[in-house]
Amino acid sequence: MTDDDTTNGRRTYRRRKVLAGLGAAGAAGLAGCGALGGDSGTETGGAGRTTDGEDSVGAAFEEFRGSGPLAEGRADVGGTRIADLPNLSGELTIYLGGGEGGLYRDLLARFERIYPDFTYNAREAGTADTANTIISEGAATPADVFWSVDAGSLAAVANEGLTASLPSEVVDPVPDEFHPDDSWVGTAGRARAVPYNTDELSAEDVPDDVMAFPEVEGFRNAIGWAPTYGAFQSFITAMRLIEGEDATREWLRGMLDAGVTEYNNEFLVSNSVADGALNAGFANHYYALRVQAARPNAPIDLAFTSGDAGGLINVAGAAVTAASQNQDLAFTFVRHLLSAEAQEFFATRTYAYPMVGDIPPVGGLPPVSELNPPSIDLNELSNIQPTLDLMREVGVL
Numbered sequence: 001m002t003d004d005d006t007t008n009g010r011r012t013y014r015r016r017k018v019l020a021g022l023g024a025a026g027a028a029g030l031a032g033c034g035a036l037g038g039d040s041g042t043e044t045g046g047a048g049r050t051t052d053g054e055d056s057v058g059a060a061f062e063e064f065r066g067s068g069p070l071a072e073g074r075a076d077v078g079g080t081r082i083a084d085l086p087n088l089s090g091e092l093t094i095y096l097g098g099g100e101g102g103l104y105r106d107l108l109a110r111f112e113r114i115y116p117d118f119t120y121n122a123r124e125a126g127t128a129d130t131a132n133t134i135i136s137e138g139a140a141t142p143a144d145v146f147w148s149v150d151a152g153s154l155a156a157v158a159n160e161g162l163t164a165s166l167p168s169e170v171v172d173p174v175p176d177e178f179h180p181d182d183s184w185v186g187t188a189g190r191a192r193a194v195p196y197n198t199d200e201l202s203a204e205d206v207p208d209d210v211m212a213f214p215e216v217e218g219f220r221n222a223i224g225w226a227p228t229y230g231a232f233q234s235f236i237t238a239m240r241l242i243e244g245e246d247a248t249r250e251w252l253r254g255m256l257d258a259g260v261t262e263y264n265n266e267f268l269v270s271n272s273v274a275d276g277a278l279n280a281g282f283a284n285h286y287y288a289l290r291v292q293a294a295r296p297n298a299p300i301d302l303a304f305t306s307g308d309a310g311g312l313i314n315v316a317g318a319a320v321t322a323a324s325q326n327q328d329l330a331f332t333f334v335r336h337l338l339s340a341e342a343q344e345f346f347a348t349r350t351y352a353y354p355m356v357g358d359i360p361p362v363g364g365l366p367p368v369s370e371l372n373p374p375s376i377d378l379n380e381l382s383n384i385q386p387t388l389d390l391m392r393e394v395g396v397l
Contacts, residue, residue: 242376
C-alpha cells in the first residue's frame with residue numbers, strides 16, 4: 001500500500017485497486033491454479049538434473065513457476081534456491097491435510113524428478129481428519145511430516161506434543177508470526193479480504209474496521225459469506241479472541257439483520273460479487289484473483305481491513321512429527337517447501353502469499369509487510385469449538 005496514517009492507535013491504509021492491470025495476463029497466469037491435480041504426469045525431461053547428473057536447477061526454476069504472461073513478466077526473485085539446499089535422499093511418509101492434495105502432489109513429483117534417491121508415501125484427507133488421525137496414532141504415527149492447509153490443525157497436533165521443534169535454518173526465512181513456537185512453519189499464506197463490485201462501490205465505501213460492516217447501508221441485502229467454510233470459521237475465531245464473545249455475537253446478529261446471503265464456499269461469494277448479485281463479500285484474497293483471471297473485465301476488486309479479524313492472515317504449513325525416524329530428511333524437506341522455487345510455485349499457481357519476503361505476491365497484491373493483520377497467535381485458531389457453538393447459538397449454522 002502506498003499511504004498510511006494512524007487513528008486512535010490503529011494503523012489504517014488507503015486502499016488501491018490491487019487487481020487493476022491483471023486483464024488478460026491474469027487469465028493465462030492462472031494456468032495450473034484451478035486444476036489442482038497439476039501436470040506432474042505430462043512433463044518430460046528431468047526437473048533438476050542433466051543427463052550426466054549435474055545440477056541444472058536454474059533452468060528448472062521455470063518448471064515451478066506458473067505459465068502465462070502474469071508469471072512470465074515477473075522479475076527474478078530472491079530466496080534460497082534448491083541448488084543451495086542439502087539433497088533430498090531417502091523416504092518420507094507425508095500426511096497431506098486439506099483440499100490442496102493435487103497441488104501438493106504436483107510439487108512432490110517435481111522434487112522426485114530432481115532427486116532420484118528421494119521417494120515419498122502420501123496419505124491425503126481433510127485437514128481436521130488428518131490432524132485427528134495423527135493425534136489418535138500418537139507416538140506410533142508413521143507420519144514424518146504433516147503438511148496442512150490450516151494453521152489450526154497444525155496447532156492441534158503440536159498441542160498434543162506430537163511435533164518436533166524445527167531448527168533455525170528451517171524457520172529463519174519466515175516471519176515469526178508464521179512459526180509461533182517453531183512446532184510448525186507456514187509455507188503459504190491467505191489473507192482475509194473484502195471483494196467488492198466496482199460498479200456499485202468504491203474502495204472508500206468499504207470500512208477499514210470489520211466491526212462496522214453491519215451498519216454499512218451499501219451492504220444491506222447485498223453482502224455474502226460462506227459460514228460453513230473453514231476459512232470463515234477461522235475468521236470468526238479470530239474475532240472472538242480479539243473482540244470477545246459478546247461483541248462477536250452482536251456482529252453476527254448484525255450481519256444477519258443486514259440480510260447477509262449464505263453461500264457454500266468463498267469462490268461462489270467472489271463470483272457473485274463479480275456478477276453483481278452482491279455488492280461485497282467475505283473471502284480469502286485469492287478467490288477474487290481467480291475470478292478476474294477467468295473473467296478479465298469482471299467488475300471486482302479487493303479491500304483489506306486493518307488490525308482486526310477481517311485482516312487475518314492464515315497459513316498452510318508443515319510440521320515434522322516427534323515420532324519420525326527420518327527427522328533430518330524431514331527438516332530438509334520443509335526447507336525445500338520454503339525454497340525460492342516452491343514459494344514461486346505457490347505464488348504463481350494459486351495466488352497464495354509467499355512466506356519468504358524475497359518472493360513477491362502476484363497480481364498487484366500488497367506484500368504481507370504492507371498489510372496490517374491482527375496480532376494473534378495462529379496456534380489459538382485451533383480452539384474452534386467455542387466458535388461453532390456461538391455460530392449455532394446465533395443461527396448462522
